[in-house]
Amino acid sequence: MEHGVTQRHVIIIGAGAGGLSASIDVALAGVRVTLLERAATPGGKMHTREVDDVSVDGGPTVLTMRSVFEQLFEDAGTSLSERLTLLDSTVIARHAWTDGGLLDLYPDREQSRQSIAQFAGSDNAAGFDRFYAQSEKIHNALSSTFMSATKPNPLSLVGRVLRQHPPSSLLAARPSPDLWRALGGFFSDERLQQLFGRYATYVGSSPLSTPATLMLIAHVELDGVWLVDGGMHRLAKAMADLGQELGVDLHLNTHVNEVLVKNRKAVGVRLDDGTVLTADAVIFNGDTQAIATGQLGESAASAVTLRPSNQRALSAFTWCIKGQSSGFDLDHHNVFFESNYPSEFNTIFEDGNVPTKPTVYVCAQDRGPTGKRNAAERLLMLVNAPANGDKQTWSTDEVNHIRDNALAVLDRCGLTLSFGDDDCVATTPTDWHRRFPGSGGSLYGGASHGIWSSFTRSGARSRLKGLYLSGGSVHPGPGVPMATLSGRLAARTLLSDIIR
Numbered sequence: 001m002e003h004g005v006t007q008r009h010v011i012i013i014g015a016g017a018g019g020l021s022a023s024i025d026v027a028l029a030g031v032r033v034t035l036l037e038r039a040a041t042p043g044g045k046m047h048t049r050e051v052d053d054v055s056v057d058g059g060p061t062v063l064t065m066r067s068v069f070e071q072l073f074e075d076a077g078t079s080l081s082e083r084l085t086l087l088d089s090t091v092i093a094r095h096a097w098t099d100g101g102l103l104d105l106y107p108d109r110e111q112s113r114q115s116i117a118q119f120a121g122s123d124n125a126a127g128f129d130r131f132y133a134q135s136e137k138i139h140n141a142l143s144s145t146f147m148s149a150t151k152p153n154p155l156s157l158v159g160r161v162l163r164q165h166p167p168s169s170l171l172a173a174r175p176s177p178d179l180w181r182a183l184g185g186f187f188s189d190e191r192l193q194q195l196f197g198r199y200a201t202y203v204g205s206s207p208l209s210t211p212a213t214l215m216l217i218a219h220v221e222l223d224g225v226w227l228v229d230g231g232m233h234r235l236a237k238a239m240a241d242l243g244q245e246l247g248v249d250l251h252l253n254t255h256v257n258e259v260l261v262k263n264r265k266a267v268g269v270r271l272d273d274g275t276v277l278t279a280d281a282v283i284f285n286g287d288t289q290a291i292a293t294g295q296l297g298e299s300a301a302s303a304v305t306l307r308p309s310n311q312r313a314l315s316a317f318t319w320c321i322k323g324q325s326s327g328f329d330l331d332h333h334n335v336f337f338e339s340n341y342p343s344e345f346n347t348i349f350e351d352g353n354v355p356t357k358p359t360v361y362v363c364a365q366d367r368g369p370t371g372k373r374n375a376a377e378r379l380l381m382l383v384n385a386p387a388n389g390d391k392q393t394w395s396t397d398e399v400n401h402i403r404d405n406a407l408a409v410l411d412r413c414g415l416t417l418s419f420g421d422d423d424c425v426a427t428t429p430t431d432w433h434r435r436f437p438g439s440g441g442s443l444y445g446g447a448s449h450g451i452w453s454s455f456t457r458s459g460a461r462s463r464l465k466g467l468y469l470s471g472g473s474v475h476p477g478p479g480v481p482m483a484t485l486s487g488r489l490a491a492r493t494l495l496s497d498i499i500r
């Protein structure tokens, strides 16, 4: 450790995936870290809701890119597997359609191919082979040049790809503007277009408007999908525990009102109760729009670009449920499709409404490799929604109406869920907006619409000296692994600036 480095102090605002990973790396460099989190637990979107006597995971449920977390723990001199049990998902997800179709996708290419051949015939299975080969090429071209690298622009990305890969990789990674249409070139069965088009929603976007590069998610999933034994919030806890062991000073229930600026540099923060804390640098892990809209003070507002509300990514209505299921053999991850997928996204992004016949995701948390179900099981049900939680509120009747529309889709797929009103806890876009200031309820920052969208996200360095950014609304984008990488990028950038 360099002499003098221990005297430095960094404040991190927010203990989501990107704040936690940043805190670990900055503390590891011997810098004093204060981590300030407004919620009562660390983890941000990785959280649980109490339903009667059980805790239900209310945020992310699909864990991919295991190596991102292994590397984080390994770099800190420990191991993820010592602290957390990750279980292999034998099925990526079970997909059902209201017309009776059923398809399981596996983290094994040949098994998925056979499943698709049985479901939609040999032409579509051959299409899957071509689709997967393309997905692998895109992934290989972009994983180190884009995802793990500091924010590139289009030119620097081309340079990085060419330095690390043959020129043909550029062709694979070229941004074709429309995932939905690109999928039509691989699959004649529209249900497969739907299934793989759903990857756009992993980054809160519409398959009609996201670039086809997002098909790289297929490769990521075939690389492995894991369940965290005990629930995803355990991952957040393991990261928070590691940070604290390294000396991170974590304060919960602590809302930051202002980033203090002196001589055009971030020099500390002011808390809700007026307390002032000074620092050599500050990392912000919330939605960048909280900064842009002045919620961290007027002096910091120009540190990031203001994103128009029509460029927000998806929000969601979710229900954490303790209940019974019947009529359909649920797996851990289940997706229930209606027939008209494009109309769902037009309703959300063009009309700003919640679809009446939505795609419904159900996570049956007690099912899977070591699942243990009692009479009642823990379920998370989710439908996509527009991110207008700062402009609209929903009455209980309206929320129940949206819930009943989702239950009707499940019913048409053969699944009946039963639960009492007290055993179902809803979260609306308004609730998400309140939990994540500045977001409007968007769960993934800005939508990845258009071929340049990936380049418009802020990088780790904001426009204000001393203020750094991490989290799903900045490069390389949303999802727990990506947000974790963003925190590591913020730490690396900050450390290279302050340790000179």
Ligand SMILES: Cc1cc2nc3c(=O)[nH]c(=O)nc-3n(C[C@H](O)[C@H](O)[C@H](O)COP(=O)(O)OP(=O)(O)OC[C@H]3O[C@@H](n4cnc5c(N)ncnc54)[C@H](O)[C@@H]3O)c2cc1C
Pocket (backbone or CB within 6 Å): 013, 014, 015, 016, 017, 018, 019, 036, 037, 038, 039, 042, 043, 044, 045, 046, 058, 059, 060, 061, 062, 063, 064, 254, 255, 256, 257, 285, 286, 287, 290, 316, 318, 382, 435, 436, 437, 443, 444, 470, 471, 472, 473, 478, 479, 480, 481, 483, 484
């Ligand atoms: C329902 C749902 C399902 C999802 N499913 C998946 C999935 O299956 N797989 C996947 O990989 N991803 C999924 N995601 C996305 C994933 O959860 C997020 O992209 C990721 O967790 C975001 O991490 P983050 O670093 O941006 O921090 P966040 O989780 O956004 O946390 C930011 C933290 O900052 C705090 N904060 C903000 N402002 C302040 C302030 N002023 N003062 C103090 N604290 C502040 C907040 O309280 C919060 O704790 C899902 C998200 C949701 C909501």
